[in-house]
Amino acid sequence: MKGRSITMSLLELYQNKFSHVYVEKEILDHEKTRKILDKINNKNIILIDDYKEVFNRPKQNFLIQKLSQKLILARKKDDFLYKGSELCENFGYRNFFYASNILNCIYDCEYCYLKGLYNSSNIVIFVNIEDFLNSMDIESKDKQIYVALSYDSDILAFEGLTGFCKDYIEYAKYNKNILFEIRTKSSNFNLVFDLEIPDNVIFAWTLLPEEVISLYENKTPSLDLRLKDIKMAQSKGLEVRLSIEPLIKIKNFEHVYKNFIKKIFSELDKELIRDVNVGAFRVSKEHMKRIRKLNPYSKVFSYSFEDKKGYVSYKDEDYMREFVIDEIKKYIDKEKIY
Amino acid sequence: MILIQCALYVEAKPLIEKFDLKKNMKENFFEVFENDDIKLIISGYGKINASSSATYLVSKNLDCNAFLNIGIAGSRKRKIGEAVLINKLKDYDTQRTFYPDILLKHKFKEGFLETFSKVVNFEVEDLCDMEGSAFFEALSRFLPPHKIQLIKIVSDKLDGERLDFDFVYDIVKQNVEYVEDYINCLNKAFKKDEFFDVNDKIVINTIVDNLSLTEFQKNEFIKNYISFKLRKEDLNKIDRFLKLKVKNKNEGKKYYNELIRIISE
Numbered sequence: 189m190k191g192r193s194i195t196m197s198l199l200e201l202y203q204n205k206f207s208h209v210y211v212e213k214e215i216l217d218h219e220k221t222r223k224i225l226d227k228i229n230n231k232n233i234i235l236i237d238d239y240k241e242v243f244n245r246p247k248q249n250f251l252i253q254k255l256s257q258k259l260i261l262a263r264k265k266d267d268f269l270y271k272g273s274e275l276c277e278n279f280g281y282r283n284f285f286y287a288s289n290i291l292n293c294i295y296d297c298e299y300c301y302l303k304g305l306y307n308s309s310n311i312v313i314f315v316n317i318e319d320f321l322n323s324m325d326i327e328s329k330d331k332q333i334y335v336a337l338s339y340d341s342d343i344l345a346f347e348g349l350t351g352f353c354k355d356y357i358e359y360a361k362y363n364k365n366i367l368f369e370i371r372t373k374s375s376n377f378n379l380v381f382d383l384e385i386p387d388n389v390i391f392a393w394t395l396l397p398e399e400v401i402s403l404y405e406n407k408t409p410s411l412d413l414r415l416k417d418i419k420m421a422q423s424k425g426l427e428v429r430l431s432i433e434p435l436i437k438i439k440n441f442e443h444v445y446k447n448f449i450k451k452i453f454s455e456l457d458k459e460l461i462r463d464v465n466v467g468a469f470r471v472s473k474e475h476m477k478r479i480r481k482l483n484p485y486s487k488v489f490s491y492s493f494e495d496k497k498g499y500v501s502y503k504d505e506d507y508m509r510e511f512v513i514d515e516i517k518k519y520i521d522k523e524k525i526y
Numbered sequence: 527m528i529l530i531q532c533a534l535y536v537e538a539k540p541l542i543e544k545f546d547l548k549k550n551m552k553e554n555f556f557e558v559f560e561n562d563d564i565k566l567i568i569s570g571y572g573k574i575n576a577s578s579s580a581t582y583l584v585s586k587n588l589d590c591n592a593f594l595n596i597g598i599a600g601s602r603k604r605k606i607g608e609a610v611l612i613n614k615l616k617d618y619d620t621q622r623t624f625y626p627d628i629l630l631k632h633k634f635k636e637g638f639l640e641t642f643s644k645v646v647n648f649e650v651e652d653l654c655d656m657e658g659s660a661f662f663e664a665l666s667r668f669l670p671p672h673k674i675q676l677i678k679i680v681s682d683k684l685d686g687e688r689l690d691f692d693f694v695y696d697i698v699k700q701n702v703e704y705v706e707d708y709i710n711c712l713n714k715a716f717k718k719d720e721f722f723d724v725n726d727k728i729v730i731n732t733i734v735d736n737l738s739l740t741e742f743q744k745n746e747f748i749k750n751y752i753s754f755k756l757r758k759e760d761l762n763k764i765d766r767f768l769k770l771k772v773k774n775k776n777e778g779k780k781y782y783n784e785l786i787r788i789i790s791e
Contacts, residue, residue: 201630201715208628210614232636234614234625242625247670252716256629439757485721490756492790 202256203398205294206311208232210242211262213308220315220350223262227349228259230444238262243291243308250482252480253309254296264314268323272336281367283331286339287324289314289352293341295373296406298488299436301471302340304478313346317355328365336369344372348380354380360389371431375409375418390462392429393418399449400436404488411448415455422460432516433467435508444511453519463525468505476500528709529593530566531576531582533657537597537689538566539698544706546724557580563713573643573660580661584668592673593665594710597704598681598694599639599655605680609701610637610653613674617659618642624662627672630711633704639678647686653678673700673716677705726755733767737785738778746786754789763788 209231215221216235225233236242239262272284275438291312292302302309314320327333337343337356353370357380360368371392385391390524398411409417421428430452438444471479473495480489502508516525532538538559541547546561547566556579557568565587569579576595584593604610611634614622618640628636638652641659658676665674679697681689722730730751734744767785772778 198715201711203629203631212624232613232628234638236623238616238624242622245625245671246666248627249670249672251669252629252672253627258627485752485756487756490753 195260197426199255204230205257206231206259207256208234208258209232210236210239210310212236212239214264215261215263215315218263218315220317223351224259224313224315224349230255231259236260239312243306243310243312245259245307248308250303250306250309256490257292257294258310260310260312262312262314263316268320269327269335270339273337277490278307278334281332281334283333284336285327286336287320288340289317289320289337290341290343290346290350294345295342295408297408298404298406298483298486299434299469301475301479303482304475305340311341311346313350317352321355321359323364324359324366328363332365332367334367336371336479338371339370342372342374344370344376344380345374347374347376348378357383357385357389363384364388369429371429373405373408373414375413375417377420381420381424385424390429391421391426391514392431394431394434395432395448395452396436397438397444399444400438403438404436411451416451418456422457422508425460427462428456429462430464431467432464432512434469435466435502435505435512436469436488437502437508441508442511446515449512449519453516458520461524463526464516464520466509466516468501469500470499470505472498473500527587527590528564528713529587529590530564531569531580531593531595531661532566532655533566533569533571533597534694536694538568538700539598539695540702541566541705546704554598558583559701564709571643571658572656577660577664580664581668584665585637588668589668589718590673591716592675592709593669594705594709594712595658595661595676596698597655597656597657597678598689598697599653599678600650600684600764601637601653601680602649602651602683604635604637606682607697607700608635608680609681609704610635610639610678612637612639612653612658612678614750615639615641615662615669615676617663617766620659622659622663624666625671626662626674626676627670629672630708630715632711634708636675637678639676645686645709647684650684653680654684654693658745660698673712675708677701677708721752721755726751729761729764729768733764736769736771737781738766738772738775739782743782747782750786750789759789 206228211233213235239260242260269285269287272286292309343352356368360366365387369390369392371394373394393414395414401408401411417429431511493500513525542559545564547559547561550558550560567579567583569575591647611632613628613636614625626741639658640650640654642656646654655678662674679701681694681697739747772781
């Protein structure tokens with residue numbers, strides 16, 4: 189494990205990921221449920237009435253559960269589309285929504301906002317994608333909408349298990365009023381490589397310097413693997429989005445980020461970069477309190493943070509962002525930088 | 527520390543012997559047997575006894591690594607003597623369900639336990655007892671679900687036959703090695719590591735004392751010291767504060783501000 193004090197011998201005591209799968213009785217026969225269950229070996233299936241019985245239990249330990257994450261398969265009953273948060277980049281789209289087929293993530297980034305968002309770090313997969321698509325039909329009936337699909341999770345990281353990206357890509361071919369963004373840290377693009385990907389599906393990769401990845405982004409693919417994946421997408425002619433966020437402070441910040449930006453643009457085809465967004469680490473004050481309470485000894489928060497009118501960020505957030513943007517400007521037009 | 531609850535002495539006896547637990551003669555409300563690492567409480571049968579004894583013991587040991595209920599259960603589907611780690615339980619009276627987190631590897635079978643207020647002699651889905659749900663529900667107020675564990679040993683087929691003392695003792699004893707393995711894992715996995723080592727504690731206490739820090743200043747200093755340590759900064763930077771001794775409040779304030787400036791980023 190990267191960036192953690194937990195030793196391998198301690199990890200060996202824990203059960204494998206998805207050793208237990210909690211399944212809502214009413215979706216036990218759903219096609220997606222069956223497909224997902226077929227792909228998981230040596231699991232204990234525990235039938236439940238409602239996913240909240242398990243997911244919302246009091247006093248769960250988010251960090252310890254991460255060491256042996258369980259899977260919960262459920263049916264989402266309402267709120268298939270949420271309005272996007274103001275703290276997120278909407279890339280100029282007025283009707284910005286997000287959809288959450290999956291709650292929580294298999295990666296374990298120390299700075300992740302999911303920490304403290306839910307009581308549990310177990311993964312919930314809502315299998316009823318047909319209801320999500322119906323809701324998108326209705327919402328986009330008379331207007332264009334922009335839907336982020338990887339808001340509460342990394343949907344491409346789960347593609348081998350769920351096939352959701354494929355479902356959304358197929359759907360996008362027939363609904364031109366929709367614009368999807370699939371954002372990922374995974375190296376799973378090979379799972380959708382053979383599909384015809386329409387213009388209204390944007391693939392975005394979240395990238396940070398390898399020094400940050402190895403310190404703080406536990407269980408995620410390395411920068412090299414992500415770049416390899418992006419190159420694979422570009423080889424299909426796809427214009428990709430790069431998301432450099434959240435900017436995480438590290439010793440020798442300028443040197444590390446300068447080399448990182450140089451590496452990205454020396455390896456990727458600049459013509460096939462749709463845009464780049466650069467975001468600082470920002471969470472609400474209350475959320476920051478929850479994250480810190482969960483792990484008061486997190487390295488990532490050992491730098492100075494400041495309360496800035498309702499949200500918390502690094503003291504020198506503006507400088508960090510400007511520095512990185514200036515570096516990017518050396519390689520692409522500033523109009524492409526958000 | 528591991529806490530254990532057994533409804534009856536006969537269920538506890540093989541554990542008392544295995545772990546060499548001694549009766550704590552100072553305990554008046556429940557029988558408690560213990561050594562340096564384990565405390566075992568005999569609750570008596572039924573839900574009220576289970577919840578009151580669990581609450582009693584946990585409230586004095588909130589930093590325990592786990593609390594286990596170990597005892598016999600009825601099942602028509604399982605083999606007599608089989609030990610089962612419970613991954614779902616239901617209170618028959620309230621119909622509420624509970625889910626212990628099973629995070630660690632173990633050698634048990636896993637199963638579903640239903641808890642009844644009266645002895646039952648009809649078919650249940652998997653296992654049944656008279657304490658489990660109350661034990662879990664009471665402890666849910668105090669402990670996270672990965673620390674509340676139940677191990678049930680199948681003692682009868684729900685045919686109403688009275689169980690003999692030696693028989694119960696034997697079936698629990700047969701599983702004691704598995705229980706011991708699991709307790710070792712729980713202890714190892716859930717033990718909290720201390721962030722501050724001995725040297726940190728000396729540094730903090732000496733500086734608090736030397737600078738006559740107020741409670742507020744002390745908390746701020748510790749908060750910043752944690753970040754300082756996490757960033758792996760050079761401890762020599764605050765060496766001088768270990769050697770000086772302030773004479774009055776103003777001097778204390780001056781050095782405190784200087785100290786915070788140095789250790790904050």
